[in-house]
Amino acid sequence: MATAAEIEKQAEAREVRNRWFLSAPALIIILLAASGPLLIVLLYSFLTPGPYGDVVWKFSTEGWVSVFLERDIFDDTLSFAGAHLTIFWRSLKLAIMATVATLIFGFPTAYFIATRPERTRDIWLFLITIPFWTNLLIRTFAVLQVIRNEGIINTALINLGIIDQPIQMLYTDFAIMVGMVYVYLPLMVLPLYASMEKLDFRLVEAGYDLYATRWQVLKRIIFPMVRPGVIAGSILVFIPAIGAYVTPSVLGGGKNMMFANLIELQFGQGRNWPLGAALSITVMAIVMVALLVYVRNTSGSEARHG
Amino acid sequence: MAKRFSIRQQTGFTAIAAACFVLLYVPIAVLVAYAFNESTSVSEWGGFSLRWFAAAWNNDQVIDASLRSLKIASSAAVIATIAATMAALATTRTRAYRGLTFKYAFINQPLMVPEIVTGVALLIFFAQIKIATGYSGLGYLIAAHTAFCIPFAYLPIRARLENMDLTLERAAADLYATPWKAFRRVTLPLLWPGIIAGLMLAFVISLDDVVITEFVKSGGQDTLPTYMLGQIRRGITPEVNAISTVFLLLSVVIVTLFFFLSRKRD
Numbered sequence: 001m002a003t004a005a006e007i008e009k010q011a012e013a014r015e016v017r018n019r020w021f022l023s024a025p026a027l028i029i030i031l032l033a034a035s036g037p038l039l040i041v042l043l044y045s046f047l048t049p050g051p052y053g054d055v056v057w058k059f060s061t062e063g064w065v066s067v068f069l070e071r072d073i074f075d076d077t078l079s080f081a082g083a084h085l086t087i088f089w090r091s092l093k094l095a096i097m098a099t100v101a102t103l104i105f106g107f108p109t110a111y112f113i114a115t116r117p118e119r120t121r122d123i124w125l126f127l128i129t130i131p132f133w134t135n136l137l138i139r140t141f142a143v144l145q146v147i148r149n150e151g152i153i154n155t156a157l158i159n160l161g162i163i164d165q166p167i168q169m170l171y172t173d174f175a176i177m178v179g180m181v182y183v184y185l186p187l188m189v190l191p192l193y194a195s196m197e198k199l200d201f202r203l204v205e206a207g208y209d210l211y212a213t214r215w216q217v218l219k220r221i222i223f224p225m226v227r228p229g230v231i232a233g234s235i236l237v238f239i240p241a242i243g244a245y246v247t248p249s250v251l252g253g254g255k256n257m258m259f260a261n262l263i264e265l266q267f268g269q270g271r272n273w274p275l276g277a278a279l280s281i282t283v284m285a286i287v288m289v290a291l292l293v294y295v296r297n298t299s300g301s302e303a304r305h306g
Numbered sequence: 307m308a309k310r311f312s313i314r315q316q317t318g319f320t321a322i323a324a325a326c327f328v329l330l331y332v333p334i335a336v337l338v339a340y341a342f343n344e345s346t347s348v349s350e351w352g353g354f355s356l357r358w359f360a361a362a363w364n365n366d367q368v369i370d371a372s373l374r375s376l377k378i379a380s381s382a383a384v385i386a387t388i389a390a391t392m393a394a395l396a397t398t399r400t401r402a403y404r405g406l407t408f409k410y411a412f413i414n415q416p417l418m419v420p421e422i423v424t425g426v427a428l429l430i431f432f433a434q435i436k437i438a439t440g441y442s443g444l445g446y447l448i449a450a451h452t453a454f455c456i457p458f459a460y461l462p463i464r465a466r467l468e469n470m471d472l473t474l475e476r477a478a479a480d481l482y483a484t485p486w487k488a489f490r491r492v493t494l495p496l497l498w499p500g501i502i503a504g505l506m507l508a509f510v511i512s513l514d515d516v517v518i519t520e521f522v523k524s525g526g527q528d529t530l531p532t533y534m535l536g537q538i539r540r541g542i543t544p545e546v547n548a549i550s551t552v553f554l555l556l557s558v559v560i561v562t563l564f565f566f567l568s569r570k571r572d
Binding site: 111182246267273 | 326333426429433553
């Protein structure tokens, strides 16, 4: 007759076997169709471009050199690749601006939802969640229709007699930023809300008792408490923003490229796969740095509160 | 008497929040409104009409792309949900073990990498496989979609499992149920809402994808989003508005179902 201890022991042995067997399909699919191929990108960035795309299997650092530098076709001298630097700068600038703008709009919105009565809170949350799960391309397309020269903003301004020529908003950096703020706003609001939901308003009350102004309460009490949410939301917006492809290709037209469009170009007309691979690794590196900052910040704040 | 002082109030916050809610929905409302526009121009209102819905319905490319999207999304969602359910069973309700953190990180990895980078990686990798095997069907798209759907399917399933009562399974074991029977008769029925939620999330995520599909697809494998991207780049007709409206409706229905399904838990 098996004792309880033996049964427990058998169960444990079975668990050890099961946990690797059960997780195998998910791990293998991700390895083959997501993580593994990233290593191949690294490899490709050190090869020589083939004449019709793809690569020739010969080691070369040219792909990496041309991320920042360009070779003069006549005398082979190197100079800074101005076009690339402009695109890097635009990507970084727009991603940071979009992150800050979503924070400025998202913080009060999340706070508003978190301070609603329990019953209506879900409805407000639902209103933020719907755009979050609807197609990003469609939402970008919706922005395009509003800010076009013939869109409702320009039409309204002309009809009101404020302007007589439409303001060119589409195909500018401004359009890309507006589009990114629009599509990524829910990514900021949701984690902010999650951290505000548990906000202890007794501390806020104590602040007011001690003659703090509304601004002081916000800055010295609420903001420090929801900092993890602020950081999480910023990361969630910054990562897709720096690699954004749909928004700049729809709202930026052909001229106002960002990282992702430059990468796409190397695999299309540019026919320079190693350069495209090196650019991809560069974007990854930026994202990794952002994630590291995130991990260091959140683990630090836990230590302080714990 | 002055208005009662509320400690929760912050100056201007409600106004900004209200503006956000309005601004989130105005562009979508405009897009939907123009789908019903009689006029060919997307800027002038020519009266109510369903002609653009009819045009989209009669456009073989649109129907083709839609069917392809549905085929990919349903295959990817089902495979991803099965894999995610298995993985969730192996990573919850257990003491921390060697490799557990690694598994979390690995399963969530597709969320950390920008889509463009994954797209490029798969373009390169699948190009090699295409040369080696000669196969160029929808399998590549389904594989790619399955991989990035797994972390989304995993989330609600894991959440559901973590809130689940272990004693029920113990009780089943005490009553001589085999592990498989205990799983089928006790764990699975309790887990079901999480699995459905995961399946729907994965389906929506797959249906929405543009970037990875754009890089992985071979010629003639447009999905509805990549077809629409092509149309938008070429210049816009209200037909795209009509397609978007139907697409939006589908997403909203799925999200609403998902929302109520995951609410029930509390």
